[in-house]
Amino acid sequence: MPPQRDIGLYIHVPLCRQRCHFCAFYLEIATPARIEAFLSALQRELILYRQQNLLAGRALQSIYFGGGTPTVIPALQLAALLDRIRNLYSVTPDVEVTVEAHPSTVTPSDLMILAKAGFNRISLGAESMAPQDFIPIGRPGTISETEQAVVNARTAGFSNINLDLMYGLPGQSLASWTTTVQSLLRLNPTHISCYALTIEDHTKLARDIAKGLVPAPDETLQVEMEEAAETVLASAGFTRYEISNYARPGYACRHNLLYWTDGDYLGLGPSAQSYVAGSRFGNIADLDAYAGQLRNDRLPITDRRVLTNEEQQRDALIFGLRLLKGVSNNLAIEDAGQRDILTQLTERGLIVNEHDRITLTPLGRRFADSVASELF
Ligand code: SF4
Numbered sequence: 001m002p003p004q005r006d007i008g009l010y011i012h013v014p015l016c017r018q019r020c021h022f023c024a025f026y027l028e029i030a031t032p033a034r035i036e037a038f039l040s041a042l043q044r045e046l047i048l049y050r051q052q053n054l055l056a057g058r059a060l061q062s063i064y065f066g067g068g069t070p071t072v073i074p075a076l077q078l079a080a081l082l083d084r085i086r087n088l089y090s091v092t093p094d095v096e097v098t099v100e101a102h103p104s105t106v107t108p109s110d111l112m113i114l115a116k117a118g119f120n121r122i123s124l125g126a127e128s129m130a131p132q133d134f135i136p137i138g139r140p141g142t143i144s145e146t147e148q149a150v151v152n153a154r155t156a157g158f159s160n161i162n163l164d165l166m167y168g169l170p171g172q173s174l175a176s177w178t179t180t181v182q183s184l185l186r187l188n189p190t191h192i193s194c195y196a197l198t199i200e201d202h203t204k205l206a207r208d209i210a211k212g213l214v215p216a217p218d219e220t221l222q223v224e225m226e227e228a229a230e231t232v233l234a235s236a237g238f239t240r241y242e243i244s245n246y247a248r249p250g251y252a253c254r255h256n257l258l259y260w261t262d263g264d265y266l267g268l269g270p271s272a273q274s275y276v277a278g279s280r281f282g283n284i285a286d287l288d289a290y291a292g293q294l295r296n297d298r299l300p301i302t303d304r305r306v307l308t309n310e311e312q313q314r315d316a317l318i319f320g321l322r323l324l325k326g327v328s329n330n331l332a333i334e335d336a337g338q339r340d341i342l343t344q345l346t347e348r349g350l351i352v353n354e355h356d357r358i359t360l361t362p363l364g365r366r367f368a369d370s371v372a373s374e375l376f
Helices: 032-052 075-088 108-117 131-137 143-156 174-185 204-210 219-235 254-260 287-295 309-320 336-347 362-366 368-375
Strands: 007-013 060-067 091-101 121-127 161-167 191-196 239-242 245-247 264-268 273-276 279-283 301-306 351-354 357-360
Touching: 007 075, 007 254, 032 075, 032 264, 032 287, 060 075, 060 254, 075 091, 075 108, 091 254, 108 143, 121 131, 121 143, 131 204, 143 161, 161 174, 161 219, 174 191, 174 219, 191 219, 219 239, 219 245, 254 264, 254 309, 264 279, 309 336, 309 368, 336 351, 336 368, 357 362, 362 368
Parallel strands: 007 060, 007 264, 060 091, 091 121, 121 161, 161 191
Antiparallel strands: 191 245, 239 245, 264 273, 273 279, 279 301, 351 357
């Protein structure tokens, strides 16, 4: 019997206090009624999957509460939810349990409750350490709230703290970005994610750029910012292990590694995506429709696809290439069509195939999405 793949659970909370100007995710504004609707439907979804025994007894090696903003849900209710998950599913003794949080949504006592409940990793959306960067992107909150949230999280017992940053923000200079990264390092996180701002259609930011109110991102500057971040973070002891992710030794995010190392994940909540035992499936992106299906004891899945072995290999290659260590070349060369594409990508200097591994070159990392779509 082949070894069973690692599996994690993802809980998607599609609720925020307000919508940031760049955000195109499905989400709703958090009110007590919407939080209640979400939580009661989620309980039903957890039970239905447990009854179906989809995980076949496999223990969860990670649980990740993402969003949206999971911490718009009161901490005691998040703690109760985690408790419920542990009662319904097996977890490994060293399970990684992450909660994403907006710094303005967590008080010291919330953080104490979450740490005591078993959350052992927190991911705070810092986005920038320069207050002027928040205005064009409509990101609420202040820099001091970020700083205070990190201090409070550590006091509560979180020793594994991720901080998210965005670069290429309107009006942001290379010098200001470098200062942001350096200021963030003073907070002593274990993990940092750096995402380039992308402009999504139908967002307020896209409309503001079209009206000339806000400058469009400069791709050349974004590349310089990415290089600067890698240099500053490397000199501070962080290893870049994925295109957007840097960690101190031993602190790579175990849950996100599942996505890039061909692991399984079950996603619950409106719009959550899953990959379990060779099937990809996704939930409906509408809280009322999601809750309605679950009230009738039906899983709120809108699309499901069983992947062939070749498709599974292709996906493992595409996602694995996001890792700096790439993928084993044994994985990729079974399919003749993909072998041809890989040869072309090599000739164009986007990937290298050496020491039994295929990796993106620095140029390939810049065009990672195009590489992925060519391989798809
Ligand atoms: S906090 Fe995140 S999910 Fe919520 S609106 Fe802002 S970017 Fe979107």
